Amino acid sequence: MVYSSTCRVISWFLLGTVFLLWNALLCHANVNAIENVVNDSLLWGPYRPNLYVGIRPKVPNSLMSGLMWANVDDYARFSKLRHRAEHGDDIGAFGWTSYDVRRGGQQVIEDLLMGIKMETEFIKLPDRNWALRVHGTPLPGAPEDLTTALFFYAYVNGEGNLELKSTSPKKVFMEGQTPDLGKFRVHTYNRMGEHPSTSGVEDLESTTMDKDYFAGFKINSKEVWQTSEILLYLLDTKMQVLSEKENMKTLDDLPPAYETLLLPNVPGGDGLQFIQKVFKGEFIFDIIFNSAKTAVASEETITKTIEENHKAFSKRFQEVFPLKYPYDENPEYQRFAEFAFANLFGNVGFFEGDSIVSKTPIEPDDEDYEFMQGFESAKGKLAENSAFFDKERHLLTAIPSRSHFPRGFYWDEGFHLLPIGLWDNDFSLEILKSWFSLVNEDGWVGREQILGSEARSKVPDEFQTQYPDIANPPTLILALKAYIERLKEQDYKKSFDDVGSDYSLEDLEYLRSVSVSNPEMSIQFLRELFPLMLRHYEWFRRTQQGDFDTWDRESFSNVEGYRWRGRTYRHCLASGLDDYPRAQPPSIAELHVDLLSWMTSFTKSLRFVAEFLGETEEAERLTNNEYAMLRNLDDLHWDEEMQTYCDASVDEYDDPKYVCHKGYVSLLPLMLGLLPPDSEKLTTMLHMIRDESELWSPYGIRSLSLNDPYFGTDENYWRGPVWMNMNYLILSSLYQNYIHVPGPNQGLAKSIYEELRINVVNTVFNNWKRTGIFWEQYDSVTGVGQRTKDFTGWTTLIVNIMSEKY
Template structure:
């Protein structure tokens, strides 16, 4: 079957080339290619087939990243499962140590050691509180329809110092949210529970017929010599089958607690106990298997244990076995190690084995944090006039308007995205995602573009995408109420343009010459670069996305425009000036830089240099994409806009006195004035690649970056100058800490300058070499000491702080380690 599918793709590739489809990515012109709309043709035929195979290989996954381990498919209202566990040595253990959702500071270290979205991976959980190490191994075997089959192996080993007979209670929660689906326990039990495997039979429209097996596995059972032992101590596995309202089944923790409570009450009602039963007997669920949309599978273990959960799609033919699971775990691990070394060829000084392990962890946790979200979200489309923010005191008026208006539920929508942090931010963040996808794009560009496509499917008719996508009740349960509502006049940095332009450049370089991978028997392995391997496919994707990018760009320019004429500002262009909406006195959340200092008091004539830079990046990207697609008139249009933005950045935002770019406001004399807060904001035209290597202003910015009394530190670039009066004050979120996403942008642009002829080449090379080492060494040191990547790092001592297990953009360190080591002459040094 796998060979037949590869042949189908191969023949389709040939069909494309024979029909002469090509992408205009070389220097030549394209005759008659002026339309921005994708037309029908063989590319769309192939695209549908590759899209189908792509969806099959990505269909299942640990796509509930808010759970320590939760499996679901990329389809609404489907079967999903989640793992729970707790020590049961005494009656307080369950209250203190019940694990299900990822929580801050609950577990000493956890995460994926290896993970590939098309094959699966291995996650380790070091639970000191429960005195056990849990390993969850997940494998996928695409075949047939409905995404094929999958399996999870759950293994527990008591930690050093734990008793050999450590008692552990494990629940595996199985839910089917489709009200028309069927799911029931097939095999008969002894009345008290199951000694062997438990077999579920299921059927639903989006999964077809399937079998789910929870194996008996291996491990001792707690013994009990109480006279009532036969009541609760005879079973290895018990099941509670329930029929619950579909909208409530996500509340798994509460549901399991309730089942435990019911079993305890039943025991108390039927038996008068002269001496208490041990907790592993008292907390055992009464066995009631049958039909339902929720099934709670409970196992009580003594010492080490292991069992499998095996899902076999009837369309796949043969059913998976535990022997298959063992083989797939080993094969996948070998594949991951080999591919990581090939894709992320770590460069000096990060070539030691410890950095390989570190890099694998960072990449795996980033990809292991990919989730599928489905549901409605809350939007305020009242279009209140106060939302225009045109009057002085606008932030107070806007706040009052928000309080008056009731948001409406919109959707349902679905989103496939990676998340910044599984315990703290298990939802989609628009500006984070562009950074997340930088390493993922190197590993699997087709997966990356699937995520990009998912985000753009959320765009409304005006071109707006919500900056936070909080879809459904489960996602909203993790978000404070004041942050749940989205506003269609609020923007967020358009970082996905970084990924799209990067894809286009890779497609230009490949030009259809890349060979299809031959690294395994699975068709999934040949899909990671399908959109690069065939130039027609890549063109089809870009043509589909291009009108959406154009619409988003227009939305930015319409809704975030700043005032030039009203304040008689002297500029090259009378149009290109921008202001983030959503400003308060202390925060500008829409910029992504939250509490970074801005002009005070806020003024409707304010202009923000970072927003202008982002719009410039969009214009540059659209110019390049339109040119690559042969849409020459639109490419020329974007080139004019880009030129105007570059000129206006200097006219409106450059301070010769400060030697950096600054936000602008209107002073008490109603005149244009710069407000300079030296830090990340000051660098933005450089960060997004809008400056030339010989620009004299670049030298001033490099001085700022390299000054240890201002931004440069042994751990990375500070967010705000150490000389600034607000450094480290107040909330201190973006007022001193080191953020890896901005440091990545600095490092990438320093490398760009260091590898081009120009007056600042040597200075950029020196800063690049030192900063690259400082950032990686510090993130690695914290990971080695704490077991976690962190949201930000302290600029004084380098310690990780705020959110732990922040495996979103902090994972950019793997891309930084793979960046070229520059030799003494500033050129790339070849590694032996």
């Protein structure tokens, strides 16, 4: 049944009123107690996804830890010590095979250069404790007795201390305390593996290879994240001293690498601490964090928990993402989908630090402004005092790629939260809340969150500065809308009282959706966020406002038209569609159809929230804005001659003109469900989508029409390749808005949906099966994955598509 918009508005107001009444009745619920339990279950995680293995708590300025390793059968490979995930590393299969933020998961790294397959099992234990099991196995073709050196390290990045302690001549552990963790210890336990024998070279200090080697020393807090460089420098210095002392001229004169490249067993007091282990062949050892008041978990407990976590992940995956035909029978599709989701989920990071912000906008709004050729050097701007280091902030966020983009991207995050929210609603809200905490007094959020020196080390200098007038598509509204849909479906039959105040793993299923099971928490969350969302919304309307005063434009509203700021001749990074063709030359007369589409969707979602909270005046204002935007979408951007939505600008005589490049920009009104099901414009756009000479390819909808003169040119980033986030939006909109609604477009929409769904799933699956990799984009002519590899950000939306969870 299709309800009128009036009925929907009334329903929302009634629902909001019911929740407000419920809020009053449940005022005695202990919301703080609930939040404490939820926070404890999320405290620890592999929240350093820029590293191959990095564990930290979800709080700023606390304990940081990580693992490094290298083959030490010779000296050559040690300089390639594994620590940070790097794009050019000789790595085969890499990623999480299972992961749950409240339980833990398994990661597999096939290190081709080092000849070792590394499996890491991270598990959560009671009382905010955790364990990491490290299992190394020689890869096929590598020597079965290859030698591997591993270095576990930790340091306190803030108030507190950490020291090395000894329990025997062969064993050390770490002991420390921080305000948020209290007193704790970190132990390591060898479970399996042999050690190399010593060479017996005279004048070397006594070497027993089955013991822990260690080192600790103080270091500047701004440099401590460079742990691999510190370790390499330390051991290189040791080699030089040894060479000079023993008059060794070449590497051949030195003892075996595994014997020389050992830490010097210097405690060093409070600071950065290392524990080293050396194994021959296969090995297993555990790293266990436990608070000082609790007993260390046994090997049997860890093994049992790992087994339970594997089973629980697969079971829950099938419940949350039940694959639909034709992917529901082949186990290989299940494994593929699980791997995709686990890597999105396991790659959530907690980042902290300052960021570089320009003191002035990138683009003054004056007619004589000469548009930029490119962005400026961050170092240069800091030197000339036109940029500054903003205050330190922290952010919980999923990332697009561990090796290439290990930081927060505003435009990506809304897509990331769609599958995460289905699995763990409240964790997705933690991320959403974290992003909105970045909204400054003006309402701005930087499009890239490059927080601290470690994050900046992965970003070219010219892209490090964030500008206070640069936007990005407000995709967080997609996650907000999905949350509201879950609220609408909730029946409120269970309360926190059913769980009790003592947290246990059995409570996890409930902890994932506490906020939708408790009306008080739902309302509290939205009431806290709503002012920030409105401030952010008004920032968009103010800073991205199009010019209606200089040029005559015939439109319903002389307000609702928008232009992305920060365009250059070749790029519009703010739009997220970096090199997608726009008007040439750039002009401040432009109005961008994709930005107006995003603003309409933003307005619509905010209206839902206002109605839910009973904010009648705000809901009415947003309703009027939405109506004006929808009218202007047609008045300003529909080109009758080209039969598509286009950007708008003016010609040399200052007369209005359209700038038409058929592709993703043209499709945004459809993607965001802004067109009525019976719209003739929808019919035209559906035919354009299905036209093989335009946007249709056997691998998905291409980003730019095959007929466009810019197709495949220059950088060719968004000028033809297939992107999964945009194909997801097309499929999602067809599924939610058009294929289930009787009318003139239902049949065509359904046939496109069914064929397109098969095409995009097969594209990603076939590439994964061939390479073991998820790619950033796919060639629309060959279907081959390309650009950034291990891109398990929004490419993971393939899981939603396979299970039809839109």
